[in-house]
Amino acid sequence: EAGVAQSPRYKIIEKRQSVAFWCNPISGHATLYWYQQILGQGPKLLIQFQNNGVVDDSQLPKDRFSAERLKGVDSTLKIQPAKLEDSAVYLCASSLGWGLDEQFFGPGTRLTVL
Amino acid sequence: GQQLNQSPQSMFIQEGEDVSMNCTSSSIFNTWLWYKQDPGEGPVLLIALYKAGELTSNGRLTAQFGITRKDSFLNISASIPSDVGIYFCAGHLNSGYALNFGKGTSLLVTP
Numbered sequence: 001e002a003g004v005a006q007s008p009r010y011k012i013i014e015k016r017q018s019v020a021f022w023c024n025p026i027s028g029h030a031t032l033y034w035y036q037q038i039l040g041q042g043p044k045l046l047i048q049f050q051n052n053g054v055v056d057d058s059q060l061p062k063d064r065f066s067a068e069r070l071k072g073v074d075s076t077l078k079i080q081p082a083k084l085e086d087s088a089v090y091l092c093a094s095s096l097g098w099g100l101d102e103q104f105f106g107p108g109t110r111l112t113v114l
Numbered sequence: 115g116q117q118l119n120q121s122p123q124s125m126f127i128q129e130g131e132d133v134s135m136n137c138t139s140s141s142i143f144n145t146w147l148w149y150k151q152d153p154g155e156g157p158v159l160l161i162a163l164y165k166a167g168e169l170t171s172n173g174r175l176t177a178q179f180g181i182t183r184k185d186s187f188l189n190i191s192a193s194i195p196s197d198v199g200i201y202f203c204a205g206h207l208n209s210g211y212a213l214n215f216g217k218g219t220s221l222l223v224t225p
Contacts, residue, residue, distance in 0.1 A: 004156070042118075042202050042215025043157065056212055091156050099211050100145055100164070105156025
């Protein structure tokens with residue numbers, strides 16, 4: 001079974017530029033998560049989708065971050081405009097259901113903002 | 115998110131030694147999970163705990179869900195070089211379903 005796919009794996013941009021990340025969850029997984037992992041810290045949940053609806057986006061900086069999952073399958077996370085402190089690994093995860101179901105993580109996209 | 119205090123921050127041990135790490139919180143959790151993250155990869159689930167007092171093993175790994183529901187530990191017995199990585203505790207608060215992570219324990223094992 002294929003795992004969670006993410007692209008690109010690495011991205012370098014200058015501050016104030018825009019960037020987008022893509023995630024394709026495990027087939028059949030209804031719930032999709034985006035996490036931000038700053039160097040030396042654990043992942044922090046940004047947004048959680050159940051199918052194509054948002055379950056939790058309480059920690060998403062909505063003035064610059066946006067995410068969508070239009071058809072309930074793959075998802076994109078966008079940052080516009082980027083700040084230096086957005087440098088981090090952005091991890092996508094998926095689970096079969098929601099709540100306490102096991103989350104499977106993708107390899108992440110490492111973003112560097114100069 | 116809820117603060118999880120994970121310790122130690124890093125460990126440097128010799129192959130064959132046992133390892134212990136723990137995680138505490140001021141809040142009650144209804145699950146405790148332990149993940150391992152290798153460089154350039156996402157976290158992988160090692161052990162999941164769902165009941166206070168639960169003790170679960172996965173090969174050389176053993177983890178326990180504290181009785182107070184505010185702490186958990188992970189033990190690794192007879193460490194080997196491939197145990198190298200960052201270990202994270204994580205959990206679901208009683209009040210919601212967001213997964214909260216600790217800051218991680220970096221483990222280095224020398225042959």
